[in-house]
Amino acid sequence: MSTAINATCPGCKKVLKVPTQWVNQVIRCKFCNMAMQIKPNIPQPQSGAKTNPTRQPPQTPVVPPVPSAAGRNGVPPMPSVPPIPVNHAGSQSVTNQFGLTDVNYDSSYTSKYRKKKVNWVIPVVVLLFMGILGVVLVMAVPYLKDKLKEKDGDMAVVDGKGKPKDADQIDQNKDGNKGKGPGENKKKGDGAVSTSPFPRRALVVSIHNYLYANPTQYGLMVQGMKNIPAISKYLTNQMRVPANQIMHLSDAAKENPTPPTKSVVESTITEFLKSSRKQDHVMLVFVGHAVENDGQVYLAPIEGDLTDPTSLIPLVWLYKELDTCAAHQKILVLDVCRFSPTIGIERPGGQPMSAKMEEVIKAVPAGLQVITACSAEQRSMETDGEPLGVFLDGFVDALQKGVQGQIQRQGDNIPIDKLFEATVKNVDVLAEEQKFKQTPKMYGVFKDNGAEFDPSEPMPPKLAIAGFKPVSKEGIALVKSVLEEIGAPPVKASEIDNSIRLEYLPPIADKIIKEYAKVDGPETELQQNVKKARIELWVISSL
Numbered sequence: 389m390s391t392a393i394n395a396t397c398p399g400c401k402k403v404l405k406v407p408t409q410w411v412n413q414v415i416r417c418k419f420c421n422m423a424m425q426i427k428p429n430i431p432q433p434q435s436g437a438k439t440n441p442t443r444q445p446p447q448t449p450v451v452p453p454v455p456s457a458a459g460r461n462g463v464p465p466m467p468s469v470p471p472i473p474v475n476h477a478g479s480q481s482v483t484n485q486f487g488l489t490d491v492n493y494d495s496s497y498t499s500k501y502r503k504k505k506v507n508w509v510i511p512v513v514v515l516l517f518m519g520i521l522g523v524v525l526v527m528a529v530p531y532l533k534d535k536l537k538e539k540d541g542d543m544a545v546v547d548g549k550g551k552p553k554d555a556d557q558i559d560q561n562k563d564g565n566k567g568k569g570p571g572e573n574k575k576k577g578d579g580a581v582s583t584s585p586f587p588r589r590a591l592v593v594s595i596h597n598y599l600y601a602n603p604t605q606y607g608l609m610v611q612g613m614k615n616i617p618a619i620s621k622y623l624t625n626q627m628r629v630p631a632n633q634i635m636h637l638s639d640a641a642k643e644n645p646t647p648p649t650k651s652v653v654e655s656t657i658t659e660f661l662k663s664s665r666k667q668d669h670v671m672l673v674f675v676g677h678a679v680e681n682d683g684q685v686y687l688a689p690i691e692g693d694l695t696d697p698t699s700l701i702p703l704v705w706l707y708k709e710l711d712t713c714a715a716h717q718k719i720l721v722l723d724v725c726r727f728s729p730t731i732g733i734e735r736p737g738g739q740p741m742s743a744k745m746e747e748v749i750k751a752v753p754a755g756l757q758v759i760t761a762c763s764a765e766q767r768s769m770e771t772d773g774e775p776l777g778v779f780l781d782g783f784v785d786a787l788q789k790g791v792q793g794q795i796q797r798q799g800d801n802i803p804i805d806k807l808f809e810a811t812v813k814n815v816d817v818l819a820e821e822q823k824f825k826q827t828p829k830m831y832g833v834f835k836d837n838g839a840e841f842d843p844s845e846p847m848p849p850k851l852a853i854a855g856f857k858p859v860s861k862e863g864i865a866l867v868k869s870v871l872e873e874i875g876a877p878p879v880k881a882s883e884i885d886n887s888i889r890l891e892y893l894p895p896i897a898d899k900i901i902k903e904y905a906k907v908d909g910p911e912t913e914l915q916q917n918v919k920k921a922r923i924e925l926w927v928i929s930s931l
Contacts, residue, residue, distance in 0.1 A: 391408050392405045392407050392408065394406075397422060398422070399417060402419050402420075404418070411426050585630040586629065587716075588629040588802060589668055590634040590635075590673070591634075591851065592637070593648060594616050594638040595689065595690050596676075598735070600691075600694065601677050601735050602731065602735045602737040602738045604675065604726045605728060607776035609642075614774075614776045614780070614781055614785075616638065622788050627796075628796055632847075633847070635851035644853070647691075648689055649691055650689040650699065650700070652855045653687075654855070656853055656854045657672065657709060660672070660851060663849060664848060665714065665839075665848060668715045669719075670717070671721065671804075672719070674687060675780070677725075678703075678725060680748070681697050683744060684702060684748070685748045687700065687701040688700055688737070694736045703749070707756070716836070716839045717801045719802060721759045721783070723760075725739065725745075726767070728770035728771075728775075730772055739767075741763065741765065741766060746763065757830065758831045758832050760831075761777070762828065763826075766826050766827065767826070768826065769824060773818075778815055779811070779815055782815040785811075786807045787807065789810065791807075798843070799840060805830075811828060812828055815827075860901070862898070862901050863898075873918075
């Protein structure tokens with residue numbers, strides 16, 4: 389049995405029994421896992437005794453005899469120590485009869501007696517972040533309150549006098565708002581809280597599948613893409629137009645598509661303007677073709693013949709209707725002279741705006757603000773990248789972003805000046821990228837009629853299409869037969885389907901249906917030529 393010596397762990401200060409053959413070797417304490425090296429204990433001189441490194445005093449005590457193999461210091465030489473066995477994988481560690489930890493033991497934790505370093509970086513960063521966040525929240529509270537009020541849809545909180553509770557005075561803005569409050573609330577009692585819709589209304593008229601004119605594009609009905617319905621969407625979400633006070637009249641409307649014939653367009657516009665109150669802010673958007681004839685400008689309904697003024701809508705009539713409208717603010721947006729280089733000119737329409745047309749449009753009645761998609765000698769371009777049209781693409785983008793840094797109040801004007809400014813910037817970028825010129829214009833100045841916001845006044849009736857007569861079964865059958873007889877492929881290939889669709893066509897009078905049914909007999913020369921031309925067109929288009 390090998391001898392052992394006592395050693396004290398410098399970490400936990402506990403006494404260990406160490407085999408003599410482990411002297412000068414690195415071991416670990418079985419209590420605290422601290423690594424240490426056991427060295428032989430060399431006798432030290434007694435306290436207070438004088439020493440002489442070169443000469444031993446005569447009073448030195450007699451040293452006991454040591455074995456003859458002792459070294460210079462009188463310490464027996466250490467026996468050779470065999471190497472510590474390596475604990476290979478799958479083998480057991482060497483038996484430790486003294487209960488000491490093997491030197492090859494890899495501890496996964498540090499000694500509980502060893503002082504740990506405290507990492508202050510993470511707590512300091514967290515505290516700093518929380519402090520900054522607190523400051524930001526404190527500063528943002530007023531802004532968040534205003535935003536929450538703004539996000540209440542088309543509703544706003546007003547006090548007993550009809551003014552926003554957080555606004556004592558509204559500064560004058562570019563739209564002509566004179567800085568007055570939204571108006572006097574007729575409800576009695578100071579501090580009374582009332583919620584009311586914004587007094588705003590909008591009518592969007594878009595015509596696409598013309599019978600005798602070039603088709604106009606509707607935009608892509610794909611998630612995230614811009615299209616005609618996006619105008620109504622952002623007028624509601626960003627401009628606070630109540631959902632029941634906005635309508636889209638179109639042969640390609642997302643909901644309730646209706647052929648926008650002359651009678652339907654005129655009747656719907658008339659009802660829209662007549663039903664508007666003095667405190668209302670109204671916007672009318674027209675998307676389609678326009679033509680100048682003998683010094684007059686006409687808007688084209690779906691069945692309009694651009695060479696026949698009697699089938700068109702005179703602009704002078706529309707200006708008169710807008711002039712007699714009692715609304716507080718009146719806006720007209722004209723996206724006319726539309727042209728697609730991809731589709732080309734298959735039918736009439738799409739010519740540049742003439743100088744005379746621009747001159748007539750500029751003669752706006754007092755108090756009416758008019759926006760046009762382009763200027764004289766220009767077109768309102770429809771491109772492959774912006775099938776909705778470059779102007780409407782920029783206009784929808786401006787509506788979507790809204791007016792930054794301005795909280796809209798119920799008595800405020802529609803910020804048409806800022807919307808127009810943003811639209812022009814968007815159009816300039818798109819036009820420059822595609823190397824063409826298109827400059828939207830704005831005419832007219834807002835005129836205050838003295839009306840103020842009054843939440844006690846009943847809202848106008850829900851907008852509805854007027855003057856529309858459903859198509860009869862006989863008319864549908866007749867149109868189907870005609871389409872089968874004259875249907876032909878487009879002159880230019882396009883990914884957009886511009887073919888005539890039955891549900892987009894205007895209704896046919898019963899008298900015409902009966903007269904057409906009486907016609908019978910052999911094919912005429914015209915019918916034979918039409919059939920021959922159809923065959924040739926289909927063959928060419930399939931190559």
